[in-house]
């Protein structure tokens with residue numbers, strides 16, 4: 001909300017009189033200045049002795065002397081009403097001595113259309129503008145509250161049915177700084193006539209007291225508020241504006257001794273004076289820009305007007321004064337109040353809001369449009385299969401595998417497909433880094449334990465490593481052959497299996513002298529790291545490194561805690577299967593290690609015998625080895641060729657047999673690895689699903705807008721009313737005014753006057769039964 005400072009507009013209106021005190025009240029031709037000359041002591045001084053007058057000049061926005069109701073409205077209120085239709089809060093209030101013309105200015109005569117005051121004119125203007133602004137949809141509501149002896153009274157509560165009372169009403173401050181009256185009824189209005197009906201109903205219910213200065217004096221402060229909400233008829237525009245137009249008729253600011261009040265009237269006058277005194281104090285504080293605290297809460301009046309005086313409101317004050325000399329002291333006092341009010345600054349700003357439901361719909365449309373654009377683009381650049389939907393669990397698992405393969409060096413690059421995929425890939429990298437950190441931390445912890453626990457070190461070591469992947473890794477002595485790099489995860493287990501099969505199919509022994517059927521040497525067995533090393537991370541910890549972040553860094557419950565719960569709860573079964581599979585995998589790996597050792601040892605023996613036989617053949621040049629002598633003439637005892645050949649044959653057979661077993665166990669290890677991988681992915685996937693379901697993000701709730709619910713009024717006019725209607729003067733636009741006026745008369749006639757609680761307590765308050773429901777015309 002962007003606002004700007006603006007001083008309260010202050011006007012003075014002089015009640016017309018035949019005895020205008022020209023010598024004391026001087027209206028300058030500029031129409032904005034009024035000079036008041038107050039006699040120091042009227043009994044002692046002559047008329048001509050002007051030097052003995054207290055004079056004061058007041059410069060205001062306008063001095064309205066002998067102006068019509070229409071001119072007054074145009075100069076004082078029109079702009080405020082138009083502002084309210086555009087989303088600015090507005091307040092117009094009348095202040096002044098009893099009988100000075102506040103009610104006349106604000107409400108005017110209810111008998112004459114021409115003499116109608118600010119409120120009916122403002123209502124008319126609102127509905128005329130609403131009709132003109134066809135591009136916007138307006139919702140208009142009305143409320144009418146009276147503050148009588150520091151009590152809030154709902155002047156329209158009679159429309160809510162007999163059970164509704166004004167009890168429990170209170171001025172409440174909203175978080176944004178505005179105020180509203182809790183318990184005050186709010187009435188939807190769709191036409192000028194409906195609104196005038198409510199105004200006249202409220203007027204009938206006002207507390208009126210007979211008074212020395214004014215026979216029909218208002219003994220209370222009244223605030224009629226027109227609440228407006230307007231939004232564009234373009235459905236896609238989520239912005240809408242709201243405003244409040246407060247039309248305030250303050251009680252008379254007479255001094256007690258002047259009113260001649262006694263009893264209940266005296267009490268009323270005291271309350272009125274007190275609230276106006278506090279109003280003055282609040283105005284003084286507001287005008288003093290150094291003041292931090294403004295005493296708004298001291299009375300109901302100042303509290304209810306808080307956002308009209310010091311808020312984001314366009315505020316106008318009409319100071320009503322008498323033109324007679326007899327009232328000059330009160331006139332001076334009223335004008336002093338008016339000039340203080342002139343120093344008050346408000347900060348008018350449009351009350352703009354955003355409707356979340358409409359905004360979501362608009363954004364959804366926008367997203368759809370952009371998706372369509374993307375799909376056209378992808379088709380053009382030959383990428384028709386790319387989708388931009390959120391990543392599924394299966395895709396997530398696939399990305400996890402890709403990243404793992406990339407980190408292991410089994411995958412050279414990860415193809416970029418979409419932004420979501422890039423984000424998921426980075427998330428996996430982050431996960432991997434955390435995993436590494438956790439492992440390092442755990443290892444560092446173990447080292448410390450070993451250092452500090454002395455005699456218990458061995459047992460702790462057993463505990464740490466027992467049955468875990470580390471001992472398998474430490475015991476693995478097999479060095480992979482350079483020509484057969486470590487088998488990679490990127491290749492499928494079927495690939496690996498066939499690779500192993502190819503290795504196993506080769507002739508185990510290779511000898512130059514041997515028969516063509518056995519030319520190849522038995523190859524030394526290379527078992528891949530994947531087969532022997534437990535490369536897979538420990539599911540219970542390492543794949544959930546992000547879960548192991550300190551709980552304070554995440555919203556409770558942390559994923560780590562939740563994962564622990566999940567493993568013993570919903571995910572218990574799959575977790576047990578995973579553990580069992582890991583145990584079997586460890587056993588198979590251990591067996592594989594033994595067989596590998598055995599096969600390699602047989603292979604070494606075969607190589608050694610083959611070398612011996614080769615040597616003997618070279619030395620004898622084809623003769624019997626037993627006959628051969630060494631170069632120095634000594635005979636070297638040599639193993640007979642036949643026995644070597646027999647042993648060689650046995651070794652070959654053993655090699656073949658062990659190799660077969662080795663190949664089988666390798667296949668088993670592959671299969672177990674695959675099962676463990678599958679279980680781990682499933683456990684994590686199921687956990688993520690369970691976590692999302694168990695701890696969902698809070699849903700947004702959207703406010704539904706109120707809809708009008710007004711029933712038809714089936715009311716027939718009695719003939720006497722009809723007759724009155726026909727003889728009354730008519731002018732353009734006056735139909736609504738007179739219709740509403742007659743409805744009020746019908747109600748008055750049909751119900752009669754009832755005695756109110758306040759009346760029974762001594763006041764002359766009048767309360768009427770409820771009117772009929774407001775008729776919707778549209």
Ligand SMILES: Nc1ncnc2c1ncn2[C@@H]1O[C@H](COP(=O)(O)OP(=O)(O)OP(=O)(O)O)[C@@H](O)[C@H]1O
Pocket residue numbers: 014015016096097098099100101102103104105211214216217218219250251252253320
């Ligand atoms: N500008 C005016 N032109 C014609 N009549 C007026 C004007 N101002 C006031 N009057 C008449 O003066 C009388 C008293 O006015 P009104 O009731 O408006 O005073 P008030 O300030 O509201 O008094 P209170 O505070 O006691 O309610 C009414 O009969 C009203 O018609």
